[in-house]
Amino acid sequence: MMAIYTKTGDKGKTSLFDGARVRKDDLRVETYGTFDECNAQISVAEKYCQLSQNKKLLKQIEYKMFFLQGEIATQDTDKFYGKSQRIEAEDIQLLEHVIDDYTTKLPKVTSFILPGQSLAGAQLHVCRTLCRRAERRLIQLGDTITFRPEIEQYVNRLSDLMYILARAEDHEAQQEKIVDEVVKRYMKAIESN
Template sequence: MAIYTKTGDKGNTSLFDGGRVKKYDLRVETYGTFDECNAQISVAEKYCQISENKELLKQIEYKMFFLQGEIATQDTDKFYGKSQRIEAEDIHLLERTIDKYTDELPAVDSFILPGMSLAGAQLHVCRTLCRRAERRLVQLSETIKFRPEVEQYANRLSDFMYILARAEDHYAQQQKLVDEVVKRYCKAIESK
Protein backbone atom coordinates (compact mmCIF):
# COMPACT_ATOMS: atom_id res chain seq x y z
CA MET A 1 0.00 0.00 0.00
CA ALA A 2 1.39 3.42 -0.96
CA ILE A 3 1.92 5.99 1.78
CA TYR A 4 0.86 8.79 -0.54
CA THR A 5 -2.83 9.51 -1.16
CA LYS A 6 -2.64 12.42 -3.62
CA THR A 7 -5.49 14.05 -1.69
CA GLY A 8 -3.19 16.88 -0.62
CA ASP A 9 -1.89 17.72 -4.08
CA LYS A 10 -3.96 20.90 -4.21
CA GLY A 11 -2.80 22.28 -0.87
CA ASN A 12 -5.42 20.80 1.45
CA THR A 13 -5.08 18.23 4.20
CA SER A 14 -7.43 16.09 6.26
CA LEU A 15 -8.02 16.61 9.94
CA PHE A 16 -8.61 13.80 12.45
CA ASP A 17 -12.38 14.03 12.03
CA GLY A 18 -12.24 14.06 8.22
CA GLY A 19 -12.62 17.80 7.74
CA ARG A 20 -10.32 19.42 5.20
CA VAL A 21 -8.33 22.62 5.58
CA LYS A 22 -5.45 24.37 3.85
CA LYS A 23 -2.02 22.96 4.73
CA TYR A 24 -1.01 26.36 6.09
CA ASP A 25 -4.06 26.56 8.39
CA LEU A 26 -3.07 27.60 11.94
CA ARG A 27 -4.55 24.36 13.29
CA VAL A 28 -2.23 22.35 11.01
CA GLU A 29 0.71 24.57 11.94
CA THR A 30 -0.04 24.00 15.62
CA TYR A 31 -0.32 20.24 15.64
CA GLY A 32 2.52 20.05 13.12
CA THR A 33 4.78 21.95 15.50
CA PHE A 34 3.87 19.55 18.30
CA ASP A 35 4.65 16.71 15.88
CA GLU A 36 8.07 18.23 15.19
CA CYS A 37 8.62 18.50 18.93
CA ASN A 38 7.65 14.86 19.40
CA ALA A 39 10.22 13.74 16.82
CA GLN A 40 12.87 15.66 18.76
CA ILE A 41 11.65 14.11 22.03
CA SER A 42 12.32 10.71 20.47
CA VAL A 43 15.91 11.77 19.73
CA ALA A 44 16.31 13.11 23.28
CA GLU A 45 15.12 9.82 24.74
CA LYS A 46 17.90 8.00 22.86
CA TYR A 47 20.53 10.33 24.35
CA CYS A 48 19.29 10.24 27.96
CA GLN A 49 21.50 8.48 30.47
CA ILE A 50 18.99 8.43 33.34
CA SER A 51 16.73 5.42 32.81
CA GLU A 52 13.76 7.10 34.54
CA ASN A 53 14.00 9.99 32.07
CA LYS A 54 14.05 7.59 29.14
CA GLU A 55 10.83 5.99 30.39
CA LEU A 56 9.17 9.35 31.04
CA LEU A 57 9.99 10.55 27.53
CA LYS A 58 8.58 7.37 25.99
CA GLN A 59 5.32 8.05 27.85
CA ILE A 60 5.33 11.66 26.65
CA GLU A 61 5.77 10.53 23.03
CA TYR A 62 2.46 8.66 23.24
CA LYS A 63 0.72 11.52 25.04
CA MET A 64 1.80 13.84 22.24
CA PHE A 65 -0.29 11.78 19.79
CA PHE A 66 -3.37 12.43 21.93
CA LEU A 67 -2.53 16.14 22.21
CA GLN A 68 -2.02 16.47 18.46
CA GLY A 69 -5.17 14.47 17.74
CA GLU A 70 -7.33 16.76 19.82
CA ILE A 71 -5.85 19.85 18.20
CA ALA A 72 -6.37 18.26 14.76
CA THR A 73 -10.09 17.75 15.34
CA GLN A 74 -12.85 20.24 14.58
CA ASP A 75 -15.69 18.00 15.76
CA THR A 76 -14.40 16.91 19.16
CA ASP A 77 -17.24 14.42 19.64
CA LYS A 78 -15.61 12.34 16.90
CA PHE A 79 -12.24 12.51 18.68
CA TYR A 80 -13.38 11.70 22.22
CA GLY A 81 -15.00 8.47 21.14
CA LYS A 82 -11.96 7.23 19.21
CA SER A 83 -8.89 8.33 21.15
CA GLN A 84 -7.55 8.94 24.61
CA ARG A 85 -7.00 12.52 25.58
CA ILE A 86 -4.78 14.55 27.85
CA GLU A 87 -6.17 14.49 31.39
CA ALA A 88 -5.32 16.18 34.69
CA GLU A 89 -3.20 13.17 35.74
CA ASP A 90 -0.94 13.72 32.72
CA ILE A 91 -0.34 17.29 33.84
CA HIS A 92 0.29 16.12 37.42
CA LEU A 93 2.94 13.66 36.19
CA LEU A 94 4.82 16.53 34.56
CA GLU A 95 4.48 18.67 37.69
CA ARG A 96 5.62 15.88 40.03
CA THR A 97 8.72 15.32 37.90
CA ILE A 98 9.47 19.04 37.78
CA ASP A 99 9.06 19.33 41.57
CA LYS A 100 11.17 16.22 42.24
CA TYR A 101 14.11 17.42 40.18
CA THR A 102 13.79 21.00 41.41
CA ASP A 103 14.21 19.70 44.95
CA GLU A 104 17.12 17.38 44.06
CA LEU A 105 19.20 19.59 41.75
CA PRO A 106 21.40 22.51 42.78
CA ALA A 107 19.56 25.83 42.71
CA VAL A 108 19.95 28.00 39.62
CA ASP A 109 20.07 31.77 39.97
CA SER A 110 21.01 32.77 36.43
CA PHE A 111 20.52 31.71 32.84
CA ILE A 112 22.20 28.45 31.90
CA LEU A 113 23.73 27.32 28.65
CA PRO A 114 21.32 25.10 26.72
CA GLY A 115 22.87 21.76 27.46
CA MET A 116 26.20 20.64 28.82
CA SER A 117 25.63 17.07 27.62
CA LEU A 118 24.17 15.61 24.43
CA ALA A 119 20.97 14.66 26.25
CA GLY A 120 20.74 18.08 27.90
CA ALA A 121 21.30 19.91 24.63
CA GLN A 122 18.67 17.81 22.84
CA LEU A 123 16.18 18.33 25.66
CA HIS A 124 16.68 22.08 25.30
CA VAL A 125 15.86 21.72 21.59
CA CYS A 126 12.65 20.01 22.74
CA ARG A 127 12.00 22.80 25.24
CA THR A 128 12.23 25.51 22.58
CA LEU A 129 10.01 23.55 20.19
CA CYS A 130 7.46 23.08 22.98
CA ARG A 131 7.45 26.83 23.51
CA ARG A 132 6.90 27.48 19.79
CA ALA A 133 4.08 24.93 19.67
CA GLU A 134 2.52 26.51 22.75
CA ARG A 135 2.65 29.96 21.12
CA ARG A 136 0.80 28.52 18.11
CA LEU A 137 -1.76 26.89 20.42
CA VAL A 138 -2.36 30.15 22.29
CA GLN A 139 -2.89 31.94 18.99
CA LEU A 140 -5.25 29.22 17.78
CA SER A 141 -7.11 29.35 21.11
CA GLU A 142 -8.18 32.90 20.34
CA THR A 143 -10.63 31.50 17.79
CA ILE A 144 -11.06 27.85 18.82
CA LYS A 145 -11.92 26.71 22.34
CA PHE A 146 -9.83 23.84 23.72
CA ARG A 147 -10.20 22.02 27.02
CA PRO A 148 -8.07 23.63 29.77
CA GLU A 149 -6.02 20.41 30.07
CA VAL A 150 -4.74 20.84 26.50
CA GLU A 151 -3.34 24.30 27.19
CA GLN A 152 -2.05 23.37 30.65
CA TYR A 153 -0.23 20.33 29.33
CA ALA A 154 1.36 22.38 26.54
CA ASN A 155 2.51 24.93 29.11
CA ARG A 156 4.02 22.40 31.53
CA LEU A 157 5.76 20.44 28.79
CA SER A 158 8.50 23.01 28.16
CA ASP A 159 9.23 23.29 31.90
CA PHE A 160 9.38 19.49 32.03
CA MET A 161 11.94 19.44 29.19
CA TYR A 162 13.97 22.15 30.92
CA ILE A 163 14.20 20.24 34.20
CA LEU A 164 15.03 16.96 32.46
CA ALA A 165 17.81 18.78 30.60
CA ARG A 166 19.20 20.03 33.91
CA ALA A 167 18.98 16.54 35.40
CA GLU A 168 20.79 14.98 32.45
CA ASP A 169 23.49 17.66 32.55
CA HIS A 170 23.96 17.18 36.29
CA TYR A 171 24.21 13.41 35.85
CA ALA A 172 26.76 13.80 33.05
CA GLN A 173 28.81 16.17 35.19
CA GLN A 174 28.77 13.71 38.10
CA GLN A 175 29.79 10.84 35.79
CA LYS A 176 32.65 12.92 34.43
CA LEU A 177 33.92 13.49 37.97
CA VAL A 178 33.63 9.79 38.82
CA ASP A 179 35.46 8.85 35.61
CA GLU A 180 38.25 11.30 36.41
CA VAL A 181 38.66 9.94 39.97
CA VAL A 182 38.77 6.36 38.67
CA LYS A 183 41.29 7.34 35.99
CA ARG A 184 43.56 9.01 38.54
CA TYR A 185 43.22 6.08 40.92
CA CYS A 186 44.13 3.56 38.19
CA LYS A 187 47.09 5.71 37.15
CA ALA A 188 48.29 5.89 40.78
CA ILE A 189 47.99 2.09 41.16
CA GLU A 190 49.91 1.49 37.92
CA SER A 191 52.74 3.78 38.99
CA LYS A 192 53.39 1.80 42.20
Protein backbone atom coordinates in the same frame (compact mmCIF):
# COMPACT_ATOMS: atom_id res chain seq x y z
CA MET B 1 1.29 -3.38 -1.39
CA MET B 2 -0.52 -0.27 -0.17
CA ALA B 3 1.03 3.09 -1.13
CA ILE B 4 1.73 5.60 1.64
CA TYR B 5 0.69 8.47 -0.61
CA THR B 6 -2.95 9.27 -1.28
CA LYS B 7 -2.57 12.20 -3.70
CA THR B 8 -5.41 13.94 -1.81
CA GLY B 9 -2.98 16.64 -0.65
CA ASP B 10 -1.62 17.45 -4.10
CA LYS B 11 -3.64 20.67 -4.27
CA GLY B 12 -2.51 22.09 -0.93
CA LYS B 13 -5.24 20.69 1.32
CA THR B 14 -5.19 18.09 4.05
CA SER B 15 -7.72 16.24 6.19
CA LEU B 16 -8.16 16.85 9.88
CA PHE B 17 -8.86 14.03 12.35
CA ASP B 18 -12.63 14.42 11.85
CA GLY B 19 -12.34 14.40 8.04
CA ALA B 20 -12.71 18.15 7.51
CA ARG B 21 -10.52 19.47 4.68
CA VAL B 22 -8.37 22.56 5.25
CA ARG B 23 -5.40 24.26 3.63
CA LYS B 24 -2.02 22.85 4.63
CA ASP B 25 -0.98 26.26 5.91
CA ASP B 26 -4.05 26.58 8.15
CA LEU B 27 -3.06 27.67 11.67
CA ARG B 28 -4.59 24.50 13.12
CA VAL B 29 -2.32 22.39 10.86
CA GLU B 30 0.66 24.58 11.72
CA THR B 31 -0.08 24.11 15.43
CA TYR B 32 -0.41 20.34 15.52
CA GLY B 33 2.45 20.10 13.00
CA THR B 34 4.72 22.01 15.37
CA PHE B 35 3.77 19.63 18.18
CA ASP B 36 4.56 16.76 15.79
CA GLU B 37 8.00 18.27 15.19
CA CYS B 38 8.47 18.58 18.94
CA ASN B 39 7.46 14.95 19.42
CA ALA B 40 10.02 13.79 16.85
CA GLN B 41 12.69 15.68 18.78
CA ILE B 42 11.47 14.15 22.06
CA SER B 43 12.07 10.76 20.45
CA VAL B 44 15.65 11.77 19.64
CA ALA B 45 16.14 13.05 23.21
CA GLU B 46 14.90 9.75 24.62
CA LYS B 47 17.65 7.93 22.70
CA TYR B 48 20.35 10.19 24.18
CA CYS B 49 19.16 10.10 27.81
CA GLN B 50 21.37 8.31 30.32
CA LEU B 51 18.81 8.16 33.13
CA SER B 52 16.43 5.22 32.64
CA GLN B 53 13.52 7.02 34.36
CA ASN B 54 13.87 9.87 31.85
CA LYS B 55 13.85 7.45 28.92
CA LYS B 56 10.69 5.80 30.25
CA LEU B 57 8.94 9.13 30.88
CA LEU B 58 9.81 10.51 27.44
CA LYS B 59 8.45 7.36 25.79
CA GLN B 60 5.15 7.87 27.66
CA ILE B 61 5.06 11.51 26.58
CA GLU B 62 5.55 10.53 22.94
CA TYR B 63 2.23 8.64 23.11
CA LYS B 64 0.49 11.47 24.97
CA MET B 65 1.58 13.84 22.21
CA PHE B 66 -0.48 11.84 19.70
CA PHE B 67 -3.60 12.49 21.80
CA LEU B 68 -2.70 16.17 22.13
CA GLN B 69 -2.17 16.53 18.39
CA GLY B 70 -5.36 14.60 17.63
CA GLU B 71 -7.48 16.91 19.72
CA ILE B 72 -5.92 19.99 18.14
CA ALA B 73 -6.45 18.42 14.69
CA THR B 74 -10.20 18.04 15.21
CA GLN B 75 -12.86 20.65 14.47
CA ASP B 76 -15.76 18.45 15.61
CA THR B 77 -14.43 17.29 18.99
CA ASP B 78 -17.39 14.94 19.51
CA LYS B 79 -15.82 12.76 16.81
CA PHE B 80 -12.48 12.81 18.61
CA TYR B 81 -13.60 12.13 22.17
CA GLY B 82 -15.31 8.88 21.29
CA LYS B 83 -12.33 7.51 19.34
CA SER B 84 -9.21 8.55 21.23
CA GLN B 85 -7.79 9.16 24.65
CA ARG B 86 -7.15 12.74 25.64
CA ILE B 87 -4.91 14.72 27.95
CA GLU B 88 -6.39 14.70 31.46
CA ALA B 89 -5.61 16.30 34.84
CA GLU B 90 -3.58 13.27 35.96
CA ASP B 91 -1.25 13.74 32.96
CA ILE B 92 -0.54 17.30 34.12
CA GLN B 93 -0.07 16.11 37.70
CA LEU B 94 2.50 13.54 36.58
CA LEU B 95 4.58 16.24 34.88
CA GLU B 96 4.29 18.47 37.95
CA HIS B 97 5.37 15.61 40.23
CA VAL B 98 8.50 14.94 38.15
CA ILE B 99 9.34 18.66 37.95
CA ASP B 100 8.94 19.07 41.73
CA ASP B 101 10.94 15.91 42.45
CA TYR B 102 13.90 16.93 40.30
CA THR B 103 13.78 20.52 41.52
CA THR B 104 14.36 19.34 45.10
CA LYS B 105 17.16 16.92 44.10
CA LEU B 106 19.17 19.07 41.69
CA PRO B 107 21.54 21.88 42.70
CA LYS B 108 19.86 25.27 42.94
CA VAL B 109 20.16 27.47 39.83
CA THR B 110 21.06 31.10 40.50
CA SER B 111 21.67 32.31 36.95
CA PHE B 112 20.88 31.50 33.34
CA ILE B 113 22.33 28.20 32.15
CA LEU B 114 23.73 27.28 28.77
CA PRO B 115 21.30 25.02 26.87
CA GLY B 116 22.82 21.63 27.52
CA GLN B 117 26.18 20.50 28.83
CA SER B 118 25.56 16.94 27.60
CA LEU B 119 24.16 15.62 24.34
CA ALA B 120 20.93 14.57 26.07
CA GLY B 121 20.67 17.92 27.85
CA ALA B 122 21.20 19.86 24.63
CA GLN B 123 18.57 17.78 22.81
CA LEU B 124 16.08 18.26 25.65
CA HIS B 125 16.59 22.01 25.35
CA VAL B 126 15.75 21.70 21.64
CA CYS B 127 12.53 19.98 22.76
CA ARG B 128 11.87 22.77 25.27
CA THR B 129 12.19 25.50 22.66
CA LEU B 130 10.05 23.62 20.14
CA CYS B 131 7.40 23.06 22.78
CA ARG B 132 7.39 26.80 23.53
CA ARG B 133 6.97 27.58 19.82
CA ALA B 134 4.11 25.10 19.59
CA GLU B 135 2.56 26.69 22.67
CA ARG B 136 2.71 30.09 20.98
CA ARG B 137 0.89 28.63 17.97
CA LEU B 138 -1.71 27.09 20.30
CA ILE B 139 -2.30 30.44 22.03
CA GLN B 140 -2.68 32.11 18.64
CA LEU B 141 -5.12 29.41 17.50
CA GLY B 142 -6.95 29.84 20.82
CA ASP B 143 -8.02 33.33 19.71
CA THR B 144 -10.56 31.65 17.41
CA ILE B 145 -10.98 28.17 18.90
CA THR B 146 -11.63 27.14 22.49
CA PHE B 147 -9.56 24.28 23.88
CA ARG B 148 -10.04 22.42 27.10
CA PRO B 149 -7.86 24.01 29.83
CA GLU B 150 -6.02 20.69 30.26
CA ILE B 151 -4.49 21.11 26.81
CA GLU B 152 -2.94 24.49 27.57
CA GLN B 153 -1.83 23.41 31.06
CA TYR B 154 -0.19 20.24 29.76
CA VAL B 155 1.70 22.13 27.06
CA ASN B 156 2.91 24.72 29.56
CA ARG B 157 4.16 22.03 31.98
CA LEU B 158 5.73 20.05 29.15
CA SER B 159 8.26 22.76 28.30
CA ASP B 160 9.08 23.10 32.01
CA LEU B 161 9.58 19.34 32.16
CA MET B 162 12.01 19.42 29.22
CA TYR B 163 14.03 22.07 31.06
CA ILE B 164 14.27 20.07 34.28
CA LEU B 165 15.04 16.81 32.45
CA ALA B 166 17.84 18.62 30.60
CA ARG B 167 19.25 19.75 33.94
CA ALA B 168 19.00 16.21 35.32
CA GLU B 169 20.80 14.73 32.32
CA ASP B 170 23.50 17.40 32.50
CA HIS B 171 23.95 16.75 36.22
CA GLU B 172 24.24 13.00 35.62
CA ALA B 173 26.81 13.55 32.85
CA GLN B 174 28.80 15.85 35.15
CA GLN B 175 28.79 13.26 37.93
CA GLU B 176 29.98 10.56 35.51
CA LYS B 177 32.76 12.86 34.31
CA ILE B 178 33.91 13.44 37.90
CA VAL B 179 33.90 9.70 38.66
CA ASP B 180 35.84 8.98 35.47
CA GLU B 181 38.44 11.61 36.39
CA VAL B 182 38.83 10.23 39.92
CA VAL B 183 39.27 6.68 38.59
CA LYS B 184 41.79 7.89 36.00
CA ARG B 185 43.84 9.69 38.66
CA TYR B 186 43.64 6.70 40.99
CA MET B 187 44.85 4.32 38.28
CA LYS B 188 47.68 6.70 37.39
CA ALA B 189 48.73 6.87 41.06
CA ILE B 190 48.71 3.05 41.31
CA GLU B 191 50.81 2.72 38.14
CA SER B 192 53.41 5.24 39.36
CA ASN B 193 53.88 3.36 42.68
